[in-house]
Structure formats: structure tokens, C-alpha cells
Amino acid sequence: MKVRVDGAVCQGHTLCAMTAPKLFVLRDEDGHAQAVSEEVPADQEELAREAARSCPEQAIVLF
Amino acid sequence: MTAEEDRTGDSRRTGDRISLDRHSTRYRTDFEGLSDEFHAKCPVAWNQEHGGHWFVTGNRQLFDLARRADVLSNDADVRNERRGYDGISIPAIPKERRNGMVGGFIEMDPPAQRHYRNALNPYLSPAAVARWQPVIDEITRACLDEVIETGSIDFVDDLANIVPAVLTMAMLGLPLADWGVYCEPTHASVYTPPGSPDWQRVRDLSVKMAGRLAESLRGIRDNPRPGLVNAVLTADIDGSRPDDGEALGVVQLLIGGGFDTTTALTAHSLEWLAHHPGERDRLSSQWESLRDSATEEFLRYFTPAVGDGRTISQDVEINGTRFGEGERVWLSWAMSNRDASVFDDPHTVRMDRTGNRHASFGLGIHRCIGSNVARATFKTMLRAVLDRMPDFACDPARAVHYDTTGVINGMKHLPATFTPGERLGAGLAETLTKLQRAVDEQRLAEPVTVRRERAVLDD
Numbered sequence: 001m002k003v004r005v006d007g008a009v010c011q012g013h014t015l016c017a018m019t020a021p022k023l024f025v026l027r028d029e030d031g032h033a034q035a036v037s038e039e040v041p042a043d044q045e046e047l048a049r050e051a052a053r054s055c056p057e058q059a060i061v062l063f
Numbered sequence: 064m065t066a067e068e069d070r071t072g073d074s075r076r077t078g079d080r081i082s083l084d085r086h087s088t089r090y091r092t093d094f095e096g097l098s099d100e101f102h103a104k105c106p107v108a109w110n111q112e113h114g115g116h117w118f119v120t121g122n123r124q125l126f127d128l129a130r131r132a133d134v135l136s137n138d139a140d141v142r143n144e145r146r147g148y149d150g151i152s153i154p155a156i157p158k159e160r161r162n163g164m165v166g167g168f169i170e171m172d173p174p175a176q177r178h179y180r181n182a183l184n185p186y187l188s189p190a191a192v193a194r195w196q197p198v199i200d201e202i203t204r205a206c207l208d209e210v211i212e213t214g215s216i217d218f219v220d221d222l223a224n225i226v227p228a229v230l231t232m233a234m235l236g237l238p239l240a241d242w243g244v245y246c247e248p249t250h251a252s253v254y255t256p257p258g259s260p261d262w263q264r265v266r267d268l269s270v271k272m273a274g275r276l277a278e279s280l281r282g283i284r285d286n287p288r289p290g291l292v293n294a295v296l297t298a299d300i301d302g303s304r305p306d307d308g309e310a311l312g313v314v315q316l317l318i319g320g321g322f323d324t325t326t327a328l329t330a331h332s333l334e335w336l337a338h339h340p341g342e343r344d345r346l347s348s349q350w351e352s353l354r355d356s357a358t359e360e361f362l363r364y365f366t367p368a369v370g371d372g373r374t375i376s377q378d379v380e381i382n383g384t385r386f387g388e389g390e391r392v393w394l395s396w397a398m399s400n401r402d403a404s405v406f407d408d409p410h411t412v413r414m415d416r417t418g419n420r421h422a423s424f425g426l427g428i429h430r431c432i433g434s435n436v437a438r439a440t441f442k443t444m445l446r447a448v449l450d451r452m453p454d455f456a457c458d459p460a461r462a463v464h465y466d467t468t469g470v471i472n473g474m475k476h477l478p479a480t481f482t483p484g485e486r487l488g489a490g491l492a493e494t495l496t497k498l499q500r501a502v503d504e505q506r507l508a509e510p511v512t513v514r515r516e517r518a519v520l521d522d
């Protein structure tokens with residue numbers, strides 16, 4: 001599984017980092033999210049799905 | 064009208080018409096029934112009240128519309144220089160009553176709106192807010208110490224009004240001791256309608272507050288000190304600095320946003336926990352695992368800011384509804400948060416709910432800029448109450464909810480009793496003096512781009 005945050009859609013709600021802190025980092029200046037790495041470790045896949053479901057802007061792309 | 068037109072739907076003509084005054088008792092007392100009805104029958108309805116406007120409650124429909132900054136405008140064109148739009152209030156505030164006032168960047172469109180947010184985000188991002196945690200803890204501690212020996216508290220007056228207000232003052236760069244000048248008029252003007260017996264008094268307090276604020280702004284313009292006020296005064300908005308009136312509107316937006324909403328969330332959540340003691344004990348004992356999900360669930364369920372108005376800025380068809388330029392729209396965050404197609408059992412609080420993509424902070428480019436402050440402050444107050452007053456009991460007969468929940472779903476008073484405990488430190492006044500020193504000496508109100516370290520408070 002791979003993950004990416006669509007920077008044009010993310011508005012910095014921070015739910016993703018709250019749900020899956022190992023997968024997402026928030027920029028200091030505005031709290032917008034980035035994936036720590038594109039590869040999702042096998043034991044984090046469930047959290048990745050949960051983060052994607054929780055994102056109010058639906059900015060998280062799993063592929 | 065042809066059958067085809069009828070099917071693709073102009074809701075103004077096809078029967079998806081409603082008539083709902085959000086300030087009515089019906090909206091407040093039959094909120095759940097109305098939500099279910101609208102979701103089933105007319106997730107995008109034409110509401111004939113307040114001059115006619117779209118009323119969007121379906122979660123999917125709201126999601127598809129609210130993020131369309133290309134077809135929505137927040138503009139409050141108070142001098143009729145552009146298209147005369149009326150900002151975010153429905154019913155609209157009459158232009159002659161505004162005295163040229165724009166309600167900050169939530170009543171602006173990009174690029175100006177974006178310039179303000181870029182200037183203020185480094186004060187309000189998660190990393191920026193984390194630096195304030197020791198201060199939030201300390202204000203909360205002092206508030207509880209003021210009442211801990213008595214066994215009784217008003218959760219609104221003695222806690223939930225004070226902590227967000229003092230913290231907001233600190234972040235703005237205004238004197239902490241001034242919080243009381245701002246607190247009452249900010250809350251009371253939300254729930255005191257014109258014509259009520261208390262209206263004149265609240266108005267007088269608001270005038271006094273505006274005067275004090277204008278004076279503080281001038282002071283910071285002449286002698287800059289770190290904080291959001293300074294960021295507003297020096298912001299580069301399309302190549303120029305905001306004038307006094309515009310700056311005042313922006314700072315008032317930050318005060319209004321910072322004060323009333325977190326208070327509303329905290330009071331409602333504490334009231335709910337008092338009436339669900341089993342859930343309260345569960346939250347307390349499983350705090351680490353439930354803290355975040357419970358917070359999001361309280362945000363969803365109680366949605367402090369119930370919605371926002373917009374104006375359609377160009378003709379557009381979305382999901383079969385044709386919106387016309389100039390028409391007004393109410394985005395009901397509160398009702399979309401109760402849509403059963405997205406939230407199982409939507410009218411029940413489930414503290415461990417997953418996939419909770421509520422819209423309580425709004426959606427799209429106007430997402431609440433203070434959301435990280437709200438979450439941190441709320442969690443701190445809740446944890447402290449659960450620790451120090453674990454058996455608190457609220458008397459339903461003495462709890463006072465806002466008479467109208469058309470703008471903010473808030474509470475005026477929430478008295479409670481609990482087994483008295485011991486003080487841990489100084490009272491509020493002394494604590495504020497100490498905190499003011501820390502704010503000044505450590506320049507805590509600088510943006511995170513300038514100062515990264517957490518506040519350090521010695522005892």
C-alpha cells in the first residue's frame with residue numbers, strides 16, 4: 001500500500017496525524033500534512049485506511 | 064416547466080421547499096427530527112425564510128459544495144464596491160448597521176483571505192499551539208483552585224469562559240488581565256437578541272470592549288509586541304497593510320472565534336458526561352486511548368458553530384441542483400454531522416467512533432484557523448475536571464442553554480457540585496500576573512517560525 005496527501009485539497013484538519021502519527025507529519029507553519037514516506041508499512045495499513053476515512057477534506061490518497 | 068427540468072431539479076420549484084427560522088425554538092428543540100427529515104427528503108432545500116436561501120444539510124451535498132471556493136463567496140462587500148454580497152450571516156446583517164465593518168477574513172475571499180491566513184497560521188498551527196501547553200495547564204489549574212474547596216462550580220463562568228479567553232489574550236499579545244473586558248460582551252452578544260431586556264447593557268459592554276481594543280491596537284502599532292495583533296497590523300495583504308477598521312474586524316474575529324466556541328463545546332461535553340457517569344468513568348480511566356476520538360465525537364455531536372452562510376458567485380450545477388449567482392446558501396455543519404449515510408447511529412455519542420470526518424471546523428479554505436487551539440484547550444479542561452472533580456453532578460434545572468442556537472450552540476451557565484478537594488496553587492489573579500511575566504520575558508506570542516521552544520513556567 002502507498003499513501004500520499006493531496007496538498008491542494010488538505011486544509012490542515014490534523015485528523016490524519018492524530019489517527020496515524022507514524023504515517024503523517026504536519027508542517028510547523030500551517031499544520032498541513034505530508035506522508036512520512038510513500039510506502040505504508042504492513043502493520044500500519046489499517047491505520048492508513050482509518051486516517052483516509054477520517055480526513056474531513058478526503059485529501060488522503062491510498063494506492 | 065418540462066418533466067426533465069422537474070427531475071433534474073430546481074428545488075425552488077419542485078417542492079424541496081422548507082420554511083425554517085434557525086433562531087426559532089423549533090430549530091433548537093426539534094433539531095434531530097428536522098435533520099432526519101431533511102436528509103431523507105431534501106438534503107439541499109430551498110428555505111423560504113430570511114429572504115430565501117439554499118439550506119444544505121446532506122453530508123455528501125455539503126462536502127461537494129462547501130469546498131468549491133470557485134463558486135462560493137464569503138465577501139462582505141459593505142460599501143457596495145463589488146457585487147454587494149453580504150458575508151456569512153443569514154439573515155444578513157443590514158449594511159447600514161455594519162458601519163463599514165467586515166468580520167475579518169472569514170468575510171473575505173482569496174487572495175486577501177489567503178494572505179491573512181498565511182500571516183496567522185504560524186501562530187496557530189499544531190506546533191505553535193503545543194508551545195502554549197504549560198500555560199493552558201496553569202490557567203486551568205488556577206480556575207479550578209478558585210473553587211475546589213467549595214464543592215461547587217459553574218463550569219461556564221468559572222472555567223470554560225476563562226481558559227479560552229485568557230489564552231486568546233496571550234496569543235493576541237493583549238494584557239491577560241483584560242480578559243474580563245472582552246469575555247462577557249463576546250459571549251453575551253451571541254445570545255442576547257436586540258429587544259431583550261439585557262440588550263442595552265450588553266451593547267454598552269461591547270462598546271467599551273471595542274474602545275479598549277482600538278486603544279490596544281494603537282498601542283501595539285506604536286510599540287510592537289509579539290502576537291496575533293502584531294501579525295494582523297503588519298500583514299502584507301496584496302501589497303498593503305490593513306487599515307485600522309479592517310484590522311479591528313480581523314482581531315474581533317479571532318476573539319469571537321477563540322472565546323465562544325470552545326466554551327460551548329466544553330460546557331456541553333461536561334453536561335453530557337455528568338448525565339452519563341459510566342461513560343465519564345470510562346473516559347477518565349481510558350483517557351489515552353479515548354481522548355482524541357471522544358473529542359472529535361463531542362465536536363461532531365455538539366457542533367458549536369452550527370453553520371455558515373455563503374453567496375453563490377457564479378451559476379453552477381452540482382449534483383443536479385442549479386445554483387444561481389447571487390443566491391445565498393447556508394452550510395449546516397451541525398445537520399450534516401448527523402447524516403446517517405456517513406455516521407452510524409448519528410444522534411448517539413460514541414466516544415470511540417472511528418472515521419469521524421465531521422465538519423465542525425468547516426470545510427475548505429475557511430477551515431477554522433483556531434481548531435488546534437480549541438482542541439488543546441478543550442482536552443486540558445476536560446482532563447483537569449475528570450482528575451480533580453471526578454464525581455461532578457450537574458443540576459438539569461439550573462443549566463442554562465442559549466435561547467437560540469441559530470449561530471452558536473452554547474450554554475450560559477452550567478452549575479455543578481462535587482466533593483471538595485485541595486488547592487494546588489495560587490488563585491487566578493496571582494497566576495495571571497505570573498503568566499504575564501512569562502509571556503513577556505519569553506516572548507511566547509511569537510510565531511513558531513521565530514520561537515520554537517515551549518513555555519517554561521517556574522513555580
Ligand code: SF4
Pocket residue numbers: 005009010011012013014015016017031032033054055056057058059060
Ligand atoms: S486530515 Fe486531511 S485535511 Fe487534515 S491534515 Fe490530514 S490530510 Fe490534511
